[in-house]
Amino acid sequence: MTLEEIRRELSLNLVTKGTNLERVVAGAYASDLLSWVMGHAAENQVWITVQSHPNIVAVAALLGLAGIIVAEGVEIEENTVKKAEEENIPIFSTKRPVFEICGILYNVLSRSMGKC
Amino acid sequence: MKLKKIKEILRAEVLTGDDGALEVEVTNACGADLISDILADMKKNAVLLTGLTHRQIIQTASMSEFAAIVFVRGKCPTSDVIELARESGLPLLRTDFPLYESCGLLYEAGLKGDIIARKVQERQNVEEKIPGTMRLVYEVHGGDFDTAGKATEQAKKVLKQLGVNPSVMRRASIVAYEAEMNIVIHAYNGKLIFDITPSHIEITAEDEGPGIEDIELAMQEGYSTAPERIREMGFGAGMGLPNMKKFSDEFEINSVVGKGTKVKMKIFL
Numbered sequence: 150m151t152l153e154e155i156r157r158e159l160s161l162n163l164v165t166k167g168t169n170l171e172r173v174v175a176g177a178y179a180s181d182l183l184s185w186v187m188g189h190a191a192e193n194q195v196w197i198t199v200q201s202h203p204n205i206v207a208v209a210a211l212l213g214l215a216g217i218i219v220a221e222g223v224e225i226e227e228n229t230v231k232k233a234e235e236e237n238i239p240i241f242s243t244k245r246p247v248f249e250i251c252g253i254l255y256n257v258l259s260r261s262m263g264k265c
Numbered sequence: 266m267k268l269k270k271i272k273e274i275l276r277a278e279v280l281t282g283d284d285g286a287l288e289v290e291v292t293n294a295c296g297a298d299l300i301s302d303i304l305a306d307m308k309k310n311a312v313l314l315t316g317l318t319h320r321q322i323i324q325t326a327s328m329s330e331f332a333a334i335v336f337v338r339g340k341c342p343t344s345d346v347i348e349l350a351r352e353s354g355l356p357l358l359r360t361d362f363p364l365y366e367s368c369g370l371l372y373e374a375g376l377k378g379d380i381i382a383r384k385v386q387e388r389q390n391v392e393e394k395i396p397g398t399m400r401l402v403y404e405v406h407g408g409d410f411d412t413a414g415k416a417t418e419q420a421k422k423v424l425k426q427l428g429v430n431p432s433v434m435r436r437a438s439i440v441a442y443e444a445e446m447n448i449v450i451h452a453y454n455g456k457l458i459f460d461i462t463p464s465h466i467e468i469t470a471e472d473e474g475p476g477i478e479d480i481e482l483a484m485q486e487g488y489s490t491a492p493e494r495i496r497e498m499g500f501g502a503g504m505g506l507p508n509m510k511k512f513s514d515e516f517e518i519n520s521v522v523g524k525g526t527k528v529k530m531k532i533f534l
Contacts, residue, residue, distance in 0.1 A: 183446075184504030187439050188511065192431075200499045204446075207414030211421060211438040228411070235328060 150261040152216050158257050161241035168239040172215045179251050183208050197250050201225045206232040220247045266291050266376050274374050275360035280347050282356025291332050296368045300325050305426040314367050318342035327353045337364045401459040405448040413449040416457045417441040436512040437466050440530045443505040444470035450491055468530045476522040
């Protein structure tokens with residue numbers, strides 16, 4: 150399943166310009182503790198968080214994450230968007246809470262991976 | 266060498282950049298047509314010689330902090346690319362000389378680049394009896410969250426360029442990032458050093474800071490002394506040192522209270 154398909158399924162707002170939405174997502178990871186994400190998230194996963202400062206882009210870039218979903222209507226800092234565009238990491242925003250995004254995404258991804 | 270002088274030597278035309286910009290002191294140069302090579306270039310005060318004229322080259326050059334770009338072989342970017350460079354404050358020059366001759370002319374005129382620095386480094390490596398090593402050194406500033414992570418990002422680009430195995434690269438990125446963030450969060454100043462050898466990557470993080478009172482306690486998952494405002498950013502989860510240990514093959518930590526901390530991590534290739 151690509152990021153673009155996920156964006157449509159969850160009605161996410163894309164906040165970055167010119168980033169790659171055709172990337173195939175290999176699952177998702179949710180946490181707001183950066184070191185926890187560093188130690189546990191895997192390549193090509195999409196990351197769900199309420200953090201929005203530029204360091205989230207560094208974490209995503211270093212781990213090779215597919216994209217970031219900033220949930221709960223948290224406003225995303227301009228520097229974060231700029232950095233994400235430079236690193237080609239799409240960032241999406243949504244008003245929905247983390248719990249809902251995880252729930253919906255879990256079902257959508259399981260279906261697409263043939264686990265449901 | 267001033268940019269003005271480079272313009273003279275290459276008989277170049279200035280596409281953007283005022284007189285002030287031409288006074289910039291350039292001490293280095295990089296000639297390349299591959300974005301990845303340009304990104305991996307870590308020289309300071311360098312001019313980029315290239316035949317690439319698309320928008321990305323401006324972004325790449327600004328990101329890698331080049332002092333200016335010289336387009337070779339008479340290549341000329343479109344006006345929107347020139348505009349982008351003007352906005353980024355990046356001077357652009359254009360010469361009819363091909364890349365080889367442009368490099369040669371500048372070299373001959375005394376712009377000798379990194380060779381001397383590299384020779385010193387090679388000699389140091391020989392003295393330490395580890396041939397074939399490469400050392401990357403980055404300064405890390407305490408409290409500077411805006412550029413935090415940059416050293417690790419740059420080192421990762423070099424590792425990628427060197428063709429290091431993705432799993433090793435990932436582990437090196439994780440431990441280096443954690444070490445870098447620890448300096449940013451806790452210390453005043455520090456250095457992140459990558460020693461890359463044919464058998465392993467050794468990452469050393471050394472800082473001047475408050476030091477760690479109880480290392481055993483600090484090594485426990487979930488233990489953190491980070492202040493509240495840093496925890497709000499999602500740092501200070503007490504996972505930094507445990508992550509560094511978990512993802513490295515050899516881990517060594519020394520700390521002196523009131524002086525600083527030194528962490529050495531080795532990952533075998």
